Amino acid sequence: MAGSFHGLTVFNNNVHAQNSDSLSQADIAEPLFDIEKETYIGTILQNAANPTFRFDPRKGKSPSAFFAEVDPTPSAPGINEMVKPPTFPNVSPVAPDGLIVSSPGFHFNEQNNAMSAFQNALVPPKPNITISNSETDDGYNVFSKAGCIKCHAGSYFTNHQIIPADKIGTEPSRAKALAKTAKIFAEPLLYSPTENVPIRKNARVLKIPLNNIDEQQLRLGFAHDGKGGYKTPSLIGLYWQAPYLHDGGVAVGYEHNYGLTGTLLKGKPVDPYRSIIALVDRKERQKVIKANASLHSVHITGDGHSFWVDQESGFTKKEQIALAKYLLSLNKGRTEQQ
Missing domain, CATH: 1.10.760 (Cytochrome Bc1 Complex; Chain D, domain 2)
Known part of the structure; x- marks a missing residue:
């Protein structure tokens, strides 16, 4: 709902920052999942497909200490190339998982915005149906x-x-997925899109406006009403x-x-x-x-x-x-x- 491309960039970031790297949620595992951070990391890594990242609790190291030795992106949580926004580890309407995917050498959020621009240019192919x-x-x-x-x-x-889940009547589990973020919800702050990655000290911070967003729609979108909904x-x-x-x-x-x-x-x-x-x-x-x-x-x-x-x-x-x-x-x- 908020941010560039009418919120599409937030959606794209959420897919890559959270859904493709569960380790990125380690710092907020306790408020969101009621799992202590070390337990969370160890649970994920003990069955890692890549042996390099496979945690063995019998070797005497804590999960975080083990991961620090093999982490390909030590400046970011998890293994993806990510930036901690000013509100980290809290989440916000423009960073629902608390992080922003951005690679070194690019501007902050540049890749997510590029993905949004690409998606806005897509046109569905003609359907295989004849209609007069x-x-x-x-x-x-x-x-x-x-x-x-x-x-x-x-x-x-x-x-x-966004239509309330109980009104639309479809499976409500995904609508409720962000409900616990109410515990760690922060104001929508991001670094300026002119900032380079890695982010410099004293980088410019912008407050993303929410004045065009209905408050009830925001609550529904993040299930802060306890039920959530679907757009x-x-x-x-x-x-x-x-x-x-x-x-x-x-x-x-x-x-x-x-x-x-x-x-x-x-x-x-x-x-x-x-x-x-x-x-x-x-x-x-x-x-x-x-x-x-x-x-x-x-x-x-x-x-x-x-x-x-x-x-x-x-x-x-x-x-x-x-x-x-x-x-x-x-x-x-x-x-x-x-």
Whole structure:
């Protein structure tokens, strides 16, 4: 929500600073995971795939002392090339994991911003679906009549709002993932993008403005309300995004095989068209949820997003098909399509 590229840079940084290097969280393991720092490091390193980083508790060294001897990036937590922002080890709206990925020789945050610029230039390929102008009109009319347009609004089919998890009804585990950051939440401070890495002493610090962000949306985004939520996704390129929903659970194959257990986990592709039908048809969705029963313990159900376009909601099969084809045909913004 905050920072450059309307928050996209924050998202890109979070993927590379946290999700690809669990050691980067060692300094905040206790408030976030209730795990003491040494235990956290040792637990991760004792099963390291690379023998160089494999910690052996029988050799008498502490996990942090052992890691210090093999750490390829001693100036940063973990092994990735990262910079500690002014608020480290606390997290903030612009550093949700407390760190910023930046390599020596680059400007601060330059690589994350470059990734954001690249992503903003991407255009989905044309979907493998044929739809006439009249079918497009029919599909859009159903899209409006069913109320999809209330959330998937505007030129890019999103209102850019975070919807509470209990309202959207999908698997809430990821929505809650950042809830404990409330304990160590700091103001949004970053070094100036003109600063070079490694960061010099007395480097310029900027406070990133949050005055354009609704406070309730901020609480929802970080689950500081205890529940969290999900941002309304754009529908552009929907054809290429199957399986659907936040847990990726809505999957139907070309052979009418249901759920992830009947498709990807068996090496069988997911059919975007049949999966979209399952997204809006409650009878088809129940087949998906039933097929995913063995995955519920890992938070994959295919449940939620109960906005139906089916016979029980007063829509004909023809209207349902029109909506599905319309949704899967979207690969440009509404203004561009017009």
